[in-house]
Amino acid sequence: MDFVSILKIAWRALARNKMRSILTMLGIIIGVGAVIAMVGLGQGAQQQVQQQIASMGTNLIFVGAGSMNRGGMHIGWGATKTLVYGDAVAITRECPSVAAAAPIDMTQKQIVFSGDNWYTTINGTEPQYFDVRSWPLAEGAPFSQADVESAANVAVIGETVRKNLFGAVDPLGQTIRIAQLPFKVVGVLVQKGQSAAMGNDQDDNIYIPITTLQKKINGNTWLRMIMVSAKTKEDSYAAQQQITSLLRDRHRIRAGTDDDFFVRNLADVAEVADQAGAVMTMLLASIAGVSLIVGGIGIMNIMLVSVTERTREIGIRMAIGATEEDVQSQFLIEAVVLSCMGGAIGILFGIGSALILTNVLNWRVSISIAAIVTAVVFSMAIGIFFGFYPARKAARLDPIEALRYE
Amino acid sequence: MATTVQTDAADLKANSSDAVIRVEEVHKYYDLGEQKVHALRGVSVSISRGEFVAIMGASGSGKSTFMNILGCLDKPTQGHYILDGTDVSELTKRDLAAIRNRRIGFVFQGFNLLSRTTALENVELPTMYSRVNRQERERRAKDSLELVGLGNRLDHFPSQLSGGQQQRVAIARALVNQPSILLADEPTGNLDSRTSVEIMQIFQELNDKGLTIVLVTHEHDIAQYAKRNIIFRDGKIRRDELVQNRPVASEMLKTLPTLED
DSSP: OOHHHHHHHHHHHHHHTHHHHHHHHHHHHHHHHHHHHHHHHHHHHHHHHHHHHHHTOSSEEEEEESOOOTTSOOTTTTOOOOOOHHHHHHHHHHOTTEEEEEEEEEEEEEEEETTEEEEEEEEEEOTHHHHHTTOOEEEEOOOOHHHHHTTOOEEEEOHHHHHHHTTTSOOTTOEEEETTEEEEEEEEEOOOOEETTTTEETTSEEEEEHHHIIIIIIOOOSOSEEEEEESSTTTHHHHHHHHHHHHHHHTTOOTTSOOSEEEEEHHHHHHHHHHHHHHHHHHHHHHHHHHHHHHHHHHHHHHHHHHHHTHHHHHHHHHTTOOHHHHHHHHHHHHHHHHHHHHHHHHHHHHHHHHHHHHHHOOOOOOOHHHHHHHHHHHHHHHHHHHHHHHHHHHTOOHHHHHHOO | OOOOEEOHHHHHHHHOSOEEEEEEEEEEEEEETTEEEEEEEEEEEEEETTOEEEEEEOTTSSHHHHHHHHTTSSOOSEEEEEETTEEGGGOOHHHHHHHHHHTEEEEOTTOOOOTTSOHHHHHHHHHHTTTOOHHHHHHHHHHHHHHTTOTTOTTOOGGGSOHHHHHHHHHHHHHTTOOSEEEEESTTTTSOHHHHHHHHHHHHHHHHTTOEEEEEOSOHHHHHTSSEEEEEETTEEEEEEEOSSOOOHHHHHHHSOOTTO
């Protein structure tokens, strides 16, 4: 029999029992929908992380004090006191792939402005920091090198600090108190949002000259971190190597001994985050995929019932000339129509749920064509796989017995 | 040893080369676990083109088994069945299906129509399995239905048709691929007496046009409408005789009371 006729017959047979067909499809609909939504969530999260990492600045290399465990975990960050200001200067001067390096130290303090206070991170650094981070200012200007040399009490604040401390008031020129010391606000940074690499709110920070921080507030002489920007993205790995060998040299670390610092390339961080994201997406999809299997079992169950119910009909068809292949294809196609329709509706259902999640929970969702195509192929495969046994059973019926069936 | 009794007329037919059906020493065994049932014990018979044969016998006489073999729904355990010159005992399931589709037409006691399809589509069904295109299919089906007098009921569902009409649809379906033989298993079993005669009228008309018909019945009256009766007993043919004083259905109908009476 030609395909179109078989398709029509299959459609009729399914339409005969609309409720039953819909209920059977439900398993597939939910299964496919869940997979699409989960993959959408996973990929959306991945994209979000990538964007956040990109927002941190390009060609970024972190040089941190303390050793680092393999795998990117910052264990012992800040544990050593061997990273010094001279290192930052040396990096800028002696590493050809480096564009700029900014020394960083930090502490956490309460800051006060006219009755309001806010507990935040005070970072000490130099003006080139804002270039290294590719971080423009929304208002005012960064403090200058002269401010650094004179340990001036000036501050550049992040958007979150501004919102919580100043509200509608313009912060420029205002005086805030940090550790009881008065500071003048000279600049407000553009909003950058959450940092996926560091796991904190980038806008919840204040930047003051490093000299001011270390001489007047925390009394340290060593650095927590040096943030370096490579000349180009391609240079970043070379820069990483140059910095490592330079610091090992400066810190007189013998061959075979671990570094007392770590050098982290932002590109690596992005890579790790991406892989983690991919694993999570796969995990979510697999769990959702289990429900697809259950849906397939539902199809097999219903098809078996259908075959038994239509034993007489199968006998008649065989008596008037249907071959085993004819009968088998008829039932197989019925199963495939069920699963494909369920798949199509499931895709719509999945996209719909994903959109709802985006709006209600503010989670980013990304639906890819690849996911949809995979879902379609999978639905078809489920239909064929789970429909095969019932179809075979139908084809193997003995016509004489079948005709006698009540 | 077979002890079939044959009349001279039957002998003549056995030698005729115009045999549509030739059954030679056919045996059929069924394996029912511990027991083996010998359903057919050496049946040999010949049926020529244009004959109208009624097969009779009690339950267990082997007539149903014989019909199943004639209809290529089953294969003989021993012996040969030659249909239209082809020895079907050696054929594959696929080939048998093709023969059932094109060379044989079936009519059943319970009509066996597909309930949620129209009369026209029911009649079309065999053509769907024989790769006929859409227009040809419809044409053949319509012609077939015309032949049995149901040209105006194409779109009716079986539930909307009377028993007699349903059986006519079944006959139309059996004829749609222009088969060599028409096999009917108790075709009047579910019909009242008048409708039964109407159906026999159709059979007689078809036979007059040259169609070979073999039907199974347990009713002696119905068997009389055929031209030749073959009686089975205990797996063998006991009697094979021509019908004397054969009634003509169309005449009978004039004398029978209608349903309203």
